[in-house]
Amino acid sequence: MTQSVGDSPVDNGTYNLLQALVSKLEAIEAYGRYQQDDGGQIFGQLISQERQQAEQLLTALRQRLGSGVGISEREKTLVG
Numbered sequence: 001m002t003q004s005v006g007d008s009p010v011d012n013g014t015y016n017l018l019q020a021l022v023s024k025l026e027a028i029e030a031y032g033r034y035q036q037d038d039g040g041q042i043f044g045q046l047i048s049q050e051r052q053q054a055e056q057l058l059t060a061l062r063q064r065l066g067s068g069v070g071i072s073e074r075e076k077t078l079v080g
Contacts, residue, residue, distance in 0.1 A: 017057055017061045017064065021061060024050050024053055024054035027050050028051060031043045031047045
């Protein structure tokens with residue numbers, strides 16, 4: 001059974017996936033700025049790694065939401 005906190009439309013696992021994805025996307029954005037500033041190759045490599053991990057998180061999130069896991073009963077009734 002999944003647990004939602006309070007009136008949250010998603011459970012903790014789904015929330016964690018969302019937050020991890022946001023963190024990855026923010027890192028990609030920051031590394032892009034850093035790469036422009038000094039042209040460092042390391043930032044290009046980090047961007048590539050972060051993109052791969054972001055894609056993994058997005059896939060997991062889509063699967064979770066597609067299966068209905070992680071969505072509160074209240075939200076399920078509103079959506080369909």
